[in-house]
Amino acid sequence: MKQTDMSVGDRSIVVRGCRVSEPLMQPWGSSCRIVEWIDNDGRISRRVVAGNVTAAQVRSTIAHHVEGRKYFLYDDERVPRQTLPRR
Secondary structure (H helix, E strand, O other): OOOEEEEEOOEEEEEEEEEEOOOEEOOOOOEEEEEEEEEOOOOEEEEEEEOOOOHHHHHHHHHOOOOOOOOOOOOOOOOOOOOOOOO
16 A cells, blocks of 8 residues: 555544555464554554455554554663563
């Protein structure tokens, strides 16, 4: 999918690129796909969807995506490290 402009309610979403993986078989029998897209700010987002997803469902998944934890691809010593609490 190339750059596209989708509107959801009163907000508009600009997607620079999107790709959907081939179906991945899971051990319990059902399949899934990974949807990955880049927004207009250059942020990459991913979601797992059903293996038989349609193009309309992919658009809906992107449009209703809720931002989660952010992962950085650079290692800057000035940025505090994210650590898990010890048990």
